[in-house]
Amino acid sequence: MATTKTPTAPTHTLEATAPVTALSLSGVRHRFDQHVVVKGVELTVEPGEVVCLLGPSGCGKTTLLRIAAGLEVLQEGRVSLRGDTVAAPGRRHVPPEKRSVGLAFQDSALFPHLSVLENVMFGLKPLPAAKRRERALARLEQLGMANYADTYPHMLSGGQQQRVALARALAPEPRLMLLDEPFSSLDARLRDQIRDDTLHVLKKVGAATLLVTHDPEEAMFMADRIALMRDGTIVQTGTPRELYCAPCDPFVVTFFGEVNELSGVVTNGKVTTPVGTVEAGWLPEGSDATVMVRPEALRITERPDSATAHEHSHVVMAKLLGRSSLIHLCAHSQSGEEAHLHARVPGVFLPAEGQPVTIDLDLSQVFVFAAAGAAAGAGTAHGEAE
């Protein structure tokens, strides 16, 4: 008689193979004199993951990165690398050189008396000479600098020096890379190229990375996850898509670009604006709401009835910006309310001044929040356009 065997998997398999978090910051607070600049931050970077610490100037990003690197002595909280506590106040402070992390900064200084190859080989001392040379050349190759191996730093441009600095940081194959604005001293075109090369190398090497930047586009380009900081705290952590498409508050919306702000009152769970009605059922009835509409959320169709221009929403001005066009609109509600809005549309679309238009909303790019000072509440709009 045939018997059926049910395979039994060992129950500990998942636990045993779970990757160890590359970097964990827990309850980190930091002050300079009386000024608290990091206020209880929780952040993890998983193996192979690129996390971008994004935020405006002075919000505490660099301080947090320096704490992770051991360049700043931890005052409160805990820092762990690959499961080991490397900093706990009064108990432990593993110095930067013992944390086996790769560091690169905005203006990483190269050793002037060493060639490009020697600079990159510098951090590989424990390896045999032939292996060091081979590894260093491979990193230089990946960052497009192999032809400059015998050149000295003063003979290179700023962008080339930054590529070498990144190759040097990556050469020891650290399991964690800490990068502080590594591209910000480069001009736009060069920056795009070096960013792209760096992302490919990071992914190829599989290095967990914490990258500090104030540039939302850079964060979206580089990150698997973004942690957006404001005034010493992390406001929201998530994938680029989560932050862009499901922002938790108005600061997150505005940080990713220009936005049209409209106000209204919650009536029957909805807010009516000159460009449509949106759902706001999670806000108290009768409360003031702010409706944030990204310029890309406005869909414009030209109307043929030019004689009635002033009764309809119409074009105030249209500007070609290159890859997109910016349309200044005057939107009319049925109750006679008017609003000045900016719409961004792809390509060359330059309707004439005064052109009557119909405006539709892409609700995935519209966000509704309780107005500042009104009862708390926030949400993404899931309403219907008028």
Ligand SMILES: Nc1ncnc2c1ncn2[C@@H]1O[C@H](COP(=O)(O)OP(=O)(O)OP(=O)(O)O)[C@@H](O)[C@H]1O
């Ligand atoms: N060594 C220091 N002594 C005193 N204050 C400091 C020191 N380092 C940073 N600060 C202050 O701490 C705050 C946070 O600085 P930090 O450099 O961490 O911010 P950031 O978000 O990286 O800003 P940026 O993008 O401009 O570099 C700022 O107000 C800064 O002036």
